[in-house]
Structure formats: structure tokens, C-alpha cells
Amino acid sequence: MGKFRDRRWRLVVAGAALLVCTPRFVAASAAAAEPTGAQPPFRLQSLGHGVWAAIATPHGSAGSNAGFIVGSTGVLVVDTFEDPGAARALLAAIRKRTALPVRYVVDTHYHLDHVAGNGVFRDAGAVLLAQRNVRAWERTLNLKFFGAKITAAERRMVQSYVRPSVLYRDGVEVYLGDRRVVIEVLPGHTGGDSVVEVPDADVVFTGDLFWGRALPNLIDADTRAQIASDEALAAAHPRATFVPGHGVVGHAADVRAFAGYLEALRSAVAAARARGLAADALVRAAAPGLRSTYGGWDYFDHFIAPNLLQTAAELAGKKSVPQPPPAGSWAAGTP
Numbered sequence: 481m482g483k484f485r486d487r488r489w490r491l492v493v494a495g496a497a498l499l500v501c502t503p504r505f506v507a508a509s510a511a512a513a514e515p516t517g518a519q520p521p522f523r524l525q526s527l528g529h530g531v532w533a534a535i536a537t538p539h540g541s542a543g544s545n546a547g548f549i550v551g552s553t554g555v556l557v558v559d560t561f562e563d564p565g566a567a568r569a570l571l572a573a574i575r576k577r578t579a580l581p582v583r584y585v586v587d588t589h590y591h592l593d594h595v596a597g598n599g600v601f602r603d604a605g606a607v608l609l610a611q612r613n614v615r616a617w618e619r620t621l622n623l624k625f626f627g628a629k630i631t632a633a634e635r636r637m638v639q640s641y642v643r644p645s646v647l648y649r650d651g652v653e654v655y656l657g658d659r660r661v662v663i664e665v666l667p668g669h670t671g672g673d674s675v676v677e678v679p680d681a682d683v684v685f686t687g688d689l690f691w692g693r694a695l696p697n698l699i700d701a702d703t704r705a706q707i708a709s710d711e712a713l714a715a716a717h718p719r720a721t722f723v724p725g726h727g728v729v730g731h732a733a734d735v736r737a738f739a740g741y742l743e744a745l746r747s748a749v750a751a752a753r754a755r756g757l758a759a760d761a762l763v764r765a766a767a768p769g770l771r772s773t774y775g776g777w778d779y780f781d782h783f784i785a786p787n788l789l790q791t792a793a794e795l796a797g798k799k800s801v802p803q804p805p806p807a808g809s810w811a812a813g814t815p
């Protein structure tokens with residue numbers, strides 16, 4: 481815990497907010513004078529049928545949402561938080577509810593706030609699964625969140641994250657006894673994003689393709705693809721409960737509202753670009769209109785400027801997003 485708190489302090493002091501835009505750091509900057517260790521890392525929310533959402537508390541150490549699904553022969557965990565201590569708390573919460581083994585973990589994507597607790601579950605005997613790019617990116621692309629002043633200890637931490645060992649390209653189905661879990665790859669947030677669907681409970685864990693009443697981190701996003709993925713999810717699961725990667729649990733209307741934010745963002749950026757605006761001038765012109773509709777969503781003040789600038793780069797065809805490793809590297813086992 482202390483290590484993470486120190487890291488956040490240093491980054492907040494350094495004003496590195498544009499690089500480090502996981503909500504954990506937002507919470508730290510919003511409450512810089514408060515101790516952060518007092519809150520539990522997450523609030524456990526029962527979705528019925530043995531499916532649970534672990535919703536990150538605003539100032540706790542989890543940094544993202546997670547969850548778990550209990551079947552007749554074992555448990556599948558979705559994401560492992562930003563902090564191993566929070567992951568241990570999740571494992572303890574599972575142990576209170578079932579004696580069945582934790583057989584699987586799915587990393588919805590590579591971002592550090594979803595994978596840093598992987599080792600806790602690997603050590604408990606779980607097999608870690610993810611879209612295959614996640615394994616290639618987890619120990620490399622996460623370095624960028626620390627900025628140019630990354631310390632040697634931070635570098636070692638990222639390079640020691642426990643990576644998934646079972647990889648898929650488009651998706652996979654897992655049976656927990658007679659309970660079927662469908663893992664589907666959809667584009668938009670990073671280029672290696674999985675959603676975890678529990679058909680018999682009508683629950684969908686979306687990773688960061690959907691944020692619940694919150695502005696998203698778009699650092700790696702293809703917003704056009706993300707809108708299409710969200711609309712497809714809402715259409716395919718009209719009565720489902722959706723567990724977002726960040727923010728509150730929602731339904732199809734909330735997923736559509738989130739896609740609506742991305743649409744509004746793209747429209748505002750396109751209009752500003754059409755007036756020849758860029759950089760700070762673009763932000764000043766486009767932010768107020770979005771604030772009138774979305775100003776009450778979490779992280780608005782933190783993410784609105786980077787959302788606008790990153791979308792401007794995307795619309796200009798100048799945004800760099802994560803690239804899959806070369807095809808041959810898979811056979812060699814190097815990713």
C-alpha cells in the first residue's frame with residue numbers, strides 16, 4: 481500500500497496527470513490531503529445467481545472494478561485490480577462465499593489497474609486467460625502510465641506483473657461445471673479487449689469498453705470501434721446487467737448513454753476542427769457543451785481535456801494505438 485501511495489503522491493506533485501489517467505490517480509489528486517488507506521478497496525455487489533461485482537471505492541486501492549462468477553465446480557474472476565492488497569481482499573471475499581476453487585481469471589485488457597493483482601490468483605491456483613495481445617503488452621505498454629520519470633522500482637514492478645498463460649484471439653467459452661461463461665473479444669478500448677458474459681444470469685462484465693456514468697480513459701481507444709462495440713452489446717443483451725470497468729453497474733440504456741458520450745465527443749471535436757481549432761483552443765471551445773450534459777459524470781474534470789485532445793488526434797489520423805506483436809512471435813513464445 482505504502483509503495484502505491486508514495487507513487488501517487490509523486491505523480492500528483494509532478495503534475496503527470498495526462499500520462500497517468502487511471503482513476504486511482506484521479507482519486508489521489510482529488511483528495512490529496514486525505515489518507516487513502518482507510519477505505520475498503522471495493523464494495524461487493526450481488527447480482528444474483530452467484531455473480532458478484534466488486535465496485536472500486538472512490539479513494540480505495542482497487543483502482544478499477546472486478547467481479548467473480550461461482551459455478552458448480554469453481555469460480556471465475558474478472559480482473560484483479562491495481563493493487564495486490566486489493567486482490568487479496570477480493571480472494572478473501574470469495575473464500576467467505578464459497579469453498580470452490582478459483583479456477584480462472586480473465587484479464588479484460590492489459591491496463592495496469594486491471595491486472596496488477598494477477599499474481600495473487602495465480603498463487604491461489606487459478607489459470608489466467610486473456611486476449612493474446614494482453615500477454616504481449618502487459619509488461620511493456622503499462623510503463624507509459626508512469627511517464628518519463630519512472631523509477632527503477634516502478635519499472636521492476638511493471639516488468640514483474642504475472643501474465644496470462646492461456647490466450648485466445650477472438651474469444652473462448654469456459655464451463656464452471658454446468659455454468660457457461662462466454663468470453664468475447666470486441667474492439668475499442670485498447671485493441672485487446674474482452675467482455676465476459678454469463679448467459680444464465682444475464683450479466684455482462686464489459687471491462688473498459690463501458691464506463692458507468694464516468695468519462696473514460698481513451699489513451700489507447702478507437703472511439704468509432706468502441707461506439708460500435710457498445711451499441712452491439714446493448715442490442716445483444718437488452719435486459720442484462722452490465723458491470724463496467726469503472727463506475728456504477730448499469731443496464732443497456734446506460735451502455736447506450738456511454739456510447740452517446742463518445743458520439744458527442746467526436747461531434748464536438750469535429751466541429752472545433754472544422755473551425756480550424758487545435759490544442760488548448762479546441763478544448764476551450766468544445767468542453768463547455770459537453771459539460772452541460774456530462775458534467776455530473778465521474779472524472780469529467782480530469783478526463784475532458786485528454787478525451788478531446790486524443791479524439792482530435794484520432795480524427796486527424798495521428799493517434800498511435802497499441803499494435804499487436806508480429807504474427808511470427810507467437811510461435812516462438814516471445815510475447
Ligand SMILES: [Zn+2]
Pocket residue numbers: 589591669688697725
Ligand atoms: Zn483500461
